[in-house]
Amino acid sequence: MKKAKRITELAVPALTVTGLITSAEYLYRYAFKRVPEVPPTSADKQKYADQYYAYVDWLHQQPTQEWYLNEDTAYQLVATYVPAEQATTKAVIIAHGYKGNGETMANYAKMFHEMGYNVLLPDSRAHGHSAGKYITFGWLDRFDYLRWVDDLIKRLGQHSQIVLFGVSMGGATVEMMSGEEMPSQVKCIIADCGYSDIDDELSYLLKRTFHLPKYPLVPAVSFINWRRQGFRLKQVSSVKQLRKNKRPIFFIHGEKDVYVPTAMLNDNYAATQGPKEKWIVPDASHAESFWIDPAAYRTHVAAFLNRYIENPS
Structure with missing residues (x-):
């Protein structure tokens, strides 16, 4: 305040x-x-605190690995890797939201892990354990995440099947990745409540929050x-990047999102050139779609993935 x-x-x-x-x-x-720690969640999601920390506890109990990009600590990027219980070529890279980190995506990590995926949870630039003084809102992060894609392929092999998943700023990050040349191992994208471009998002929040x-x-x-x-x-535009996208993409957005307005979903959906689906979640605020009904969220995600991901072990 x-x-x-x-x-x-x-x-x-x-x-x-x-x-x-x-x-x-x-x-x-x-x-x-960058901020030294993850800020408190919004008041409307405080009711999910117990569930959230249960997911974080689950993550801490997993046999995780730390992965790194860049040997120079001044530029080093860090990610947490959660291997699947059974060997598989399936993997998901999960991009976190604004001023969060990989750990804050523990709920999504558990969902994908239970679906049989290897899970990679990067800390974006200027977040968590990764280096960086300033947040790039997904724009420079998109190149970092492409390097995480290459790292996954090297470790899992050429038959890897990779899903890009992100929420809020992470949703915009994977949307912005979609406009870049990516390996064929990247099969599809899921973007939850990503903004259309940061210029419009910042202008919108400046007016809504500060009346400026x-x-x-x-x-x-x-x-x-x-x-x-x-x-x-x-x-920094998801729309411009999505106009170059040919991969399947699933957009998720809360019906009552006033942080990233639903109109931005429509702009992103109209822009992409590949196979596309969208799900507007009734009564969900920003980044609340999973928390309102985790089972329904998993069902929608699984239905989309089953169209594009094979299940070899």
């Missing part, structure tokens, strides 16, 4: 050049700078990010 109040107070100074620089810098740090207009703050934040990370916010 203090940070939200501070951003709102900066709206008036933003009318001056000096004020704009100050406000944009504060907003940039608020939105892009897009201009001039968002362009100023974009300029700061270009100077620090080498890309402008307009580039």
Whole structure:
């Protein structure tokens, strides 16, 4: 609340050049700078806390491995690997949400593990145990996850069957991956509540949360990010990437999502060029679709996967 109040107070100074620089810098740090720990979940999902920690406990009890990209610790990326109970070529890479980490996806990891998959849980840049000072909202992460794909293939073999799965920022990450050239071992994608592009998402949240207009703050934040990370916010687009996608993709979105509005699902769905399905979950808020009914969620996911993944062991 203090940070939200501070951003709102900066709206008036933003009318001056000096004020704009100050406000944009504060907003940039608020939105892009890594945090030392995972923030508390939203109030509407506090009721799932006991279930959530039970999934985390399950993950801690598994015979996991730590995988790494980059030997230089200043750029090192870390992932947790959960091998399937029976040897299989099936694997899923699970991309976590904004300011989360691989551990926060333990519920999805357990679901896929019970379906017989090897599971890889990366920490994205500037999250968890991975290096990085600033969050890239999936844009640079997409290249990191492509390297995780290559790593899986090296370890599991050329007959690997890989699923890309992500929620929220992770959903956008796998959507953005879809526009890149990927190995044939990547068979399909599941994106839960991913945004259409970060420029629109940031503008939407700025207005909804702080009652501030897009201009001039968002362009100023974009300029700061270009100077620090080498890309402008307009580039960070699931829609543009999905227009190049030919792989099957399953979109999931909560009907009552006010963090990433359902209209963004429609934009993403319209953009993709491959086989596509969507499921709008009644009464679900942002990233709540699994928690409302885990059994129904698993049923929908399994039905999609059964169309594209074979089951050799």
